[in-house]
Amino acid sequence: xxxxxxxCKSQISPDFNFCPNCGKKFKDAYAPISISAQIVVYFVxxxxxxxxxxxxxxxxxxxxxxxxxxxxxxxxLTVISIGLTVWSAEIxxxxxxxxxxxxxx
Numbered sequence: 001x002x003x004x005x006x007x008c009k010s011q012i013s014p015d016f017n018f019c020p021n022c023g024k025k026f027k028d029a030y031a032p033i034s035i036s037a038q039i040v041v042y043f044v045x046x047x048x049x050x051x052x053x054x055x056x057x058x059x060x061x062x063x064x065x066x067x068x069x070x071x072x073x074x075x076x077l078t079v080i081s082i083g084l085t086v087w088s089a090e091i092x093x094x095x096x097x098x099x100x101x102x103x104x105x
Contacts, residue, residue, distance in 0.1 A: 031059045031067045038070055045077040049085070052078040 005012050007024040018025055031037075041059070045052030052074055059071030 031062055031070070033066050033070060041070060041074050042077055045074040046081050049078040049081040052081075 003012060004010070005019040005022060005024055007019060008022040010019065010021040012019055012021075041052070041055045044055060056071050056075045056078065059067045059074060
């Protein structure tokens with residue numbers, strides 16, 4: 001069922017993001033959900049977590065149900081990655097500290 005553009009009143013399809021007549025933006029475009037796009041999102045979220053925050057925001061804010069699932073998965077991977085980074089940093093600091101204490105005796 002067609003609807004009307006609030007700007008120019010021309011008939012448009014409800015799934016349009018922009019009015020083809022006047023260019024009025026109706027809604028944010030959905031984030032891509034292809035397998036390759038998901039691989040990039042998950043890779044970035046896991047291996048460079050600060051940059052994964054942008055994908056999390058993009059998929060949770062502008063997406064439908066599938067996009068939100070991708071955003072939540074990216075959030076979980078980012079949290080896991082940050083947790084592993086903190087844990088491994090604590091182990092490294094502890095090891096270096098013990099090595100330095102051993103040198104003092």
